[in-house]
Amino acid sequence: MIRRGGMLLIGAVLLAGCTQQARPKKAAPVAINEDPFPSTYQRYPGAPTVIRGATIFDGEGGQIDNGTIVLADGVVQAVGGPETPVPAGAVEVDGRGKWVTPGIIDVHSHLGDYPSPGTEAHSDGNEATAPARPDVWAEHSVWPQDPGFSRALANGGVTALQVLPGSANLFGGRSVTLKNVPARTVQGMKFPGAPYGLKMACGENPKRVYGQKGGPSTRMGNIATTRATWQKAAVYKRKWDKYEKDGGDMPERDLAMDTLRGVLAGKILVHNHCYRADEMAIMIDLSKEAGYRIGTFHHAVESYKVADLLAKEGICSAMWADWWGFKMESYDGIKENIPFVDRAGACAIVHSDDANGIQRLNQEAAKALADGRRAGHNITDASAWRWLSFNPAKALGIVDKTGSLKAGKMADVVLWNGNPFSTYTRPDRVWIDGALMYDAANPRLRPVSDFELGQPGEGDVK
């Protein structure tokens, strides 16, 4: 999507050159640069590596016992049994008694925009100055030196994550998907080719934040403002579509509407913070009225009440294993939410929304898996891993690139020192694009943020 935007720009310039000579009529349209803050991420060099003898969860539900996986040139080369051919000279890793999985992908993080330490000066996640701010982009708040990224890597096995704006606003702004590789700039972390997301919110937060600031102050107010904003976006889109087709006077640019137009064109994915089942149903109808698709409901504490509807609509639910009751709209949380969504055939995702929770998403999945089995949803461990990598990759529009261990996909891989659904297990090594970014046995392979240099505990195990 991003690359196509760039091509379009070049095309338009060439076209302008030709038509001018032919017959000077209308000025050709100026194309909007859809990628003004492009990714500068480059994968780090990695040695060709083979892990042998491990239990492999491929991320799509498959399990290989005594498996072999080959990583080289940044991608998964082969996954299979002991007979899998291995290139000469590959680094050998003994995986016996260990597990190999795709790297965990967190679809809901505020690392960087609500970093540690959580001082007021660092509070950059909510542009709570108006309820509709689709013009703000989370990447402009991300502090790449947030120590939380390294904990998510070393303790959590997280290889990619989506950083979202907060949920104070009905339209919170654009999200950004990052590789969990430290960099000096946020551009250096941006996942190449990942589409943008739009954070939306329903329910308590917007009405609480704006109730005393001009509204909306009710749920019906939330919906009215959301619908009115989409109506504006439709007008904007018509104007710009026409201009891009026919040229003429360039319409006024509106950054907020640019984002919504991107959603209506299917280029930006919608991540909708929504707890209650009844509100999800309203948002689904609203999206149909406005002409867009909801990709994922986030938090989705009551998805289990409408799991059939979510399956039918093809909408993912990003959920916690056991959070409930911290506010009214989370009051009906149950521990079987994730497995019940999965059982209905809908897309289930374990998410964190938390700098600590992101470090144990595998354990959160383990809780949900066990509660689900007790309630009769008897799936395998390997199948449950879909909640941690494949389904989140799907929700982020990067499932063609990562999220499962298939030949040709990015070598985003975790070697666990035991069954990753056990509390006794930790990452042993983590590769991102085939580069070894964490090794529990090597203190030099442990990222230390600028913030932590010269502080108590610098470079310590965490």
Place this chain on the structure above:
Amino acid sequence: MIRAAITALLLGAAAPLAAQTIAITGGTVALGDGSEPIPGGTVVIRDGRIVAAGANVAIPRGAEMIDARGKWVTPGIVAGFSRLGLSEVDLSADGTTDDKAQNGPFSAAIDVAPAINPLTTTIPVNRADGVTRAIVAPNVARSIFAGQGAVIDLGADMDPITARRRFQFVELGETGAATAGGSRASAHVLFRNALREASELQRFAVPVSSAGAGTGEDPVVRDPNESRLTGPNARRSEDVLLTRFDAAALVPVLQGRQYLLVHVERASDILQVIRLKREFPSLKLVIVGATEGWTVADRIAASGIPVIASAANDLPSSFEQLAATWSNVGRMRNAGVKVAIGMIDDNDTRYLFNQRQYAGNLVALQKVPGHTGVSWGEAMAMLTSAPAEAIGLGSQIGSLGNGRRADVVLWSGDPLEMSSNAEAVWIDGVRQPLETRQTKLRDRYRDLTPNTLPEAYRR
């Protein structure tokens, strides 16, 4: 089930079924005292107390037999630091939170006991996950002193209090600085001034009556609203900052008859607390938090002050937690500090059931190079006997030692694995209901197939 719960409510807590003997046999038994689990062990409960636990235990004639083969048996989890029972819904749910009095006039005099609601849904949800007791502290509002905390049980009855006014809770780190007007220095002056005001009043204190005091471990704190302290003879200086009730409430702290839980995280703040012990030798201090404790572990150990730590801190989430690491607990323990784990400022109103996950994660560190983990038995003790001992209730709760209150959990498997669940829970020897609002919602929506009536008719 519902009827059983109501019956239990009507009977009240103090009614463990008369002269009932229960033998739980064949399970892997963890005593909670730091020892490693015993395969094929037996636990015998009689009249609400543990009478024997371990291997080669004789089974009394006529005991109700519980087959625990293939399962694990442990003491109930003691939530090491919580706000359990004080909040139904934490945010924007007027009237349901009682953990702090933002606009109230009192501080140290506050006593959480009247605010504990045993029917708060957080109690059954945690009970169903094997939490049987909790240390419950108030939150600070406008003073460094939050007030007096209690120890509660999570039984399905209307008498939750195990020990009322067991401790005073004070903030002396970043939060203390903020409530003291903006600096740690101010917090420390306020603290010393408060003890001075208490010392003025202590000569009017009434000798502790033995009646109702029970064992020497029971709280010997007189009611801070006690009339004799507020009578005409209890004269005070004119330059006082505390209300009379607040000053009076600190008398038992000053006299070392009530524990003082101090929340600090930073290494230098921890050392200041240790110094307090030298300045006021009678204080019965417990350090809460202690994220940077490992950096001064030897000095904490030498002070003998127990610590209730947050196990799961590994981020510099504030400047007082820069040295945070999962190894904090293990390193302190190795240095000889008495460590329990709690949920300090970590979703403390409701997610106490996650303590066992954290304990399992501490065990996991044993396999990670450079980390300092703890053994399984120690991890279990940090969830059970260690918090009880930190506040002087070790002979009452927190282990399967003889004579302890029979708070026992039968687990489907290793309780430090989150895949295991509590299959049976006894509190004071009374078998507890494990149904919750959550299990009822689960059962209502288990099957989404449309029926002849709406979901509202299913229960």
